[in-house]
Amino acid sequence: MGLLEKLRNQEVDETPEEEFAHEVLVKLEESVINISPIRVIFVSLVALMIIASTLVALSWIVPYEKVTIDIVYIQSSSGHVVLTEIDNDGSRAITDLTLTVRFVDSNNIEIDRFTYNKSSLPAHSSVSGDALELIVIGHSVWENYTIDIELEYTKNNKDNSKIELEYEVGEWKMEQFSHGTGISFF
Numbered sequence: 001m002g003l004l005e006k007l008r009n010q011e012v013d014e015t016p017e018e019e020f021a022h023e024v025l026v027k028l029e030e031s032v033i034n035i036s037p038i039r040v041i042f043v044s045l046v047a048l049m050i051i052a053s054t055l056v057a058l059s060w061i062v063p064y065e066k067v068t069i070d071i072v073y074i075q076s077s078s079g080h081v082v083l084t085e086i087d088n089d090g091s092r093a094i095t096d097l098t099l100t101v102r103f104v105d106s107n108n109i110e111i112d113r114f115t116y117n118k119s120s121l122p123a124h125s126s127v128s129g130d131a132l133e134l135i136v137i138g139h140s141v142w143e144n145y146t147i148d149i150e151l152e153y154t155k156n157n158k159d160n161s162k163i164e165l166e167y168e169v170g171e172w173k174m175e176q177f178s179h180g181t182g183i184s185f186f
Contacts, residue, residue, distance in 0.1 A: 060124075065090035065155055068180040069099075073147060073169045079137040080169075082147055085128035088121045089180075092156040095120040102148040103136050111145070112136045121153075144170035 014022070068087040073080070084101055088094055097118040103111045114134050121127060139145075149165040167177050 060091060063090075063092050063156070065092055065094070066181060067094065067151070067153065067161070067163070068178060069149060069151060069163065069165065071147065071149065071165075071167065071177040073167070073175045073177075075141045075170070075173045077141070079135065079139055080141070080145070082134040082136075083128070084116075084132040084134075084149070085126055086121065086132070086151065087126040088123060091123050093120050093122045094153045094155060096152070096154040097121055098150075098152045099132070100148075100150045101132075101134050103134060104146040104148055105139075106144055106146075108146075111139060141170070144168060 066089040068089060070085040070087065072083040074083070080103065082101060082103060084099065086097065086099060097116075097120075099116040100113065102113040105111055112134060114132075116131055118127060145168075147165075147167045147169055149163070149167075151163040153161055155161055161181070163179065163181065165177075165179055167175075169175050
């Protein structure tokens with residue numbers, strides 16, 4: 001007879017807490033028998049589907065606003081290029097967009113500018129392209145410049161928003177900037 005069998009055959013006085021702990025362990029042992037790998041996989045898939053549906057609900061159903069402006073500045077041997085993109089990452093459209101980009105030298109003299117107007121930008125979309133490019137030819141690439149950006153738009157709740165940005169450029173051949181407004185729910 002082994003040591004474990006001898007211990008099982010002995011009558012040991014247990015406290016009520018120990019008896020309760022043993023009962024819990026016995027019930028746990030019985031319930032572990034019912035757990036199979038197929039059940040674990042099934043429960044994992046159900047949990048994954050619940051998490052995925054929650055993320056979809058947050059990004060498409062719950063109304064929120066988030067606007068991002070992306071700017072790329074490039075120097076070339078003949079001048080400067082400023083590329084701009086407006087992203088409406090929110091779940092509601094924004095209207096009455098007006099984007100003004102100014103290219104200013106170190107003496108605060110405006111060299112060039114463009115203004116872009118759009119009546120509305122749908123949810124989860126962006127706008128970029130030739131209309132949002134600023135090409136400055138003939139100015140020195142050895143100086144530092146400032147890119148002034150002003151974006152005005154109307155939110156879905158009819159509140160006006162304005163983003164004003166200023167970036168110092170010219171130290172590097174290519175620079176990228178991105179500015180987001182953060183998420184505004186309801």
